[in-house]
Amino acid sequence: MNPWRLRLLSQLDTLGTVRAVAQAARLSPSSVSQQLAVLETETGTRLLERSGRRVRLTSAGLILARRARAILDHMDSVENELRGFGEEPSGLVRLGAFQSAVHTLALPAVARLAAAHPHLDVEILELEPHASMPALRMADVDVIITTTDFDELPLGPDLDLVPLAEDPVLLVLSPGHRAGRGPADLAAFADEPWTFDMPGSYMAGLALRLCRQARFEPRVVGRFSNYTLALQHVEAGHSVTLLPALAVAHSRYDVTTRELTTPVTRTITAAVRRAVPTAGPARAAVRAVLDALRQQPAPPPLTPPGRAV
Structure with missing residues (x-):
């Protein structure tokens, strides 16, 4: 099975339509449909079925789409293992954070990580709560800073949540x-x-x-x-x-x-995809980012009422 096609299938489960997957992957809808058809041939299984003018996943397609996230995470961990052995955090971790958390939480954590783990690179992406959870599930990011008070965020057993601040x-x-x-x-x-x-x-x-x-x-x-x-x-x-x-x-x-x-x-929370048991250095890198976020100093006291900030 081609991992790129597996990612398209996983995105279809998250985003719901071929058109939305095409926009996320910067492809045409027909190209996405063709690649998913090839994936059906590779697996020898019917993964898609038509429902009116739309396409939806079959039961087998749902199983593969949700297993694909773990498969892709495991492949990422193998790539990181090839860069070096042991538990020293290394490689690239993509951190999504909403606007007000970038300067107050993400950047200070990245500064500490740069000093403590020189082989670890962190890429920060500005993502608001309504966008960060789908990005995490599609493996476009590895860690997000979000708020679980956002009513439209679907939570589930595929994610681990780490409270950070109020x-x-x-x-x-x-x-x-x-x-x-x-x-x-x-x-x-x-x-x-x-x-x-x-x-x-x-x-x-x-x-x-x-x-x-x-x-x-x-x-x-x-x-x-x-x-x-x-x-x-x-x-x-x-x-x-x-x-x-x-x-x-x-x-x-x-x-x-x-x-x-x-x-x-609002409760500020970090979220990651649930760990693959043999994740090795890839999970070590994610854990290092989570630890740095948890070590944030207490937020500055609120300005007394009526005073300027």
Whole structure:
């Protein structure tokens, strides 16, 4: 069996459609279909069946797609073993992290790893929670920093989760805002202009849900996928926003943060694919990254209410 075709089959199980697999693999849908047909010939088993205009996996296809992840992980471990023997971490580990965790969690961990394990390379990819879990399952990354509070994330026995930190959500205001001090009741900000993350993102969904729980529909005047742009917008007095503490902890923008009267906290978690029993140096490299993430210093204390960060 060709491992590249196995990866396409695994991606079909994760993404659901041939078109989505083609986009992820940068191929045409017809090319993906042809390669999956070749895989059926290689295995001598019917792996796909038509359901209307779509293609779905047969029972045998589902079994092979899910076993393929372990097969591909094992092949990666063999490649790493050929680079060197023993348990010294080596090779490449791809680390996916959402935006506010890149500077606060991922980069410090990579700096420590560079000093402790010179033969280990870590590639950081910015991936928001809705994208990082599929990327992990498709073996596009080896470790992710995510939040399991994102309702759409499917969890299962194929993953190992490692809690890293608790990250409170804060109301962020311009420094001259008239709001006063102390924990903020979102209902008092119903008439404010708001800045949100992009539609479909974790923070956009969370912020909208919190506003609606406070019984108002927010008037959104800005949408930014980058927290620095959101902070600039708030600093200029154009809007208010909700951001996790990690996003403003090291910010140089002149803004004010307020805790919420009903605290909202997200759990920051590292996730990896469940270990292959004979993984050797490949798993040693992943373990080294996890250990470095767990050794993070405590997050900086929250700015006192009404103070700029």
